[in-house]
Structure formats: structure tokens, C-alpha cells
Amino acid sequence: MNVEKALALLKEKGYKYTGKREMMVEIFSREDRYLTAKEVMEEMQHQYPGLSVDTVYRNLSLFEELGIVEGTEWEGERRYRFHCGGGHHHHHLICKLCGRTRPLNVCPMNAVLGEPDNFTITDHKFEIYGYCSDCETQSGD
Template identity: 75%
Template sequence: MNMERALDTLKTQGYKYTGKREKMVKIFANEDRYLTAKEVLEEMQEEYPGLSVDTIYRNLSLFEKLGIIEGTEWEGERRYRLHCGGDHHHHHLICKECGKTKRLNLCPMNALLGEPDDFKITGHKFEIYGYCHQCEPEQAGTEKG
């Protein structure tokens, strides 16, 4: 998803187009990684010094509901990134250091389960965590943080 499509989604769903919402979308559009609510707030505070974390969370929740961003639980904290867009089912490789993601265009669930008898799968989540080339630990086998 790009910034224009994200803002258009807000408008077509009947939500106000505000400077704060535009700024939030711009932050996600400029980052190719998962961000915490705190990181989004820090990016916005120079332009909106009185902005509360509650406002950030309300908008993150709205953006996720509208499919503008996607969220994940990671190390006990919810993190968000701009939605990849498209309807093609996929998963992500996620760098534990910088939060950058790489699209994985196959589904391990197919190999694990196939179509189970007497159960209809309606959704699942599969993410692989590790380190991107730039953040890879210096010594093989060294685990960060």
C-alpha cells in the first residue's frame, strides 16, 4: 500500500482526513519496517508537541481495522507496518534488530497441514524472526538482546 491509497481508504470509509493522520501514514510509508507506537509518537512530537499516546493508539487501531497497516506481537509489544497490499497470501521474515521485513511468498502451513479433515482454516499468522544482512551478529551463533 502506498500513502495515496492509504489516505484514500480513510476518505472512502468516511473518516476525517487530518494532518495528524497524514503524518502517521507518511511515517509508515517512509519506513520499511515494523514500528512501535512510541516510535510513531516520537516521530510526530516535533510537529505535534501535545500529541498523546492515546491518540496514536486510537489511530493505529483504526488504520489496522481499515487495512492501512498490519500489526504483530513481538517481544511483548504490538508493532505496526504499512500493509503490503494485494490479496496474495504471504508471510514475513522480520529482522529482530532493525525491524525491517522481507516478504515470504510461500506458506509453511500448506506443508504442515494441507487441508485438515473436519476443520475449516479461516486465517493464521506465521512470522520468522532473525537478522537481516546489515544487522547480522558479527560472530556466528551470537544472539542479540
């Protein structure tokens, strides 16, 4: 996903193009990592001082529904990142300190489960948490 595709998708699906939505998309493009709603809001406060938490959450939910961002539950909080895009199946390595991700281009489900009898898998998620090389000395683990 990139800024142009995200904004075009909003327009294509009939949603208003607003400065707030554009700014949120640009934040995700620039940061290239998982962000909390609070982090998004803090980035936007200087330009939109009256911005409500509800507005941020409502737009994050919309962005996730449209496939602009992907979300995950991590340390008891929902976090979001720009959707990877592309049609290839993959999973992520996620740095617990900075939130940056790396694709994991192998699916562990095949080794663990294979094709189960009498069940059709329609979706799954596999994430590995740790520390990137930039952050591992700061982790304290």
C-alpha cells in the same frame, strides 16, 4: 499500500482527513518496517508536541481495522507496518534489530497441516524472526 491509497481509504470510509493521520501514514511509508506506537509518537512529537499516546493508539487501531497497517505481537509489544497490499498470500521474515521485513512467498501451513479434516481454516499468520544481513553483525547473538 501507499500514502495516496491509505488517505483515499480513510476518506472513502468516512473518516476525517487530519494532519496527524497524514503524518502517521507518511511515517509508515517512509520507514518500511515494523514500528512501535512509541516510535510513531517520537516521530510526530516535533510537529505535534501535545500529541497524546491515546491518539496514536486510537489511530493505529483504526489503520489496522481498515487494512492500512498490519500489526504483530513481538517481544511483548504490538508493532505495526504498512500493509503489504495485493491479494497474494504470503508471510514475513522480520529482522529483530531494525524491524524491516521480507516477504516469504511460500506457506509453511501447507506442508505442516495440509487440509485438516472437519475444520475450515479462515486465517493464519506465520512469521520468522532473525537478523537481516545489514544487522546480523550488530545482533550480539
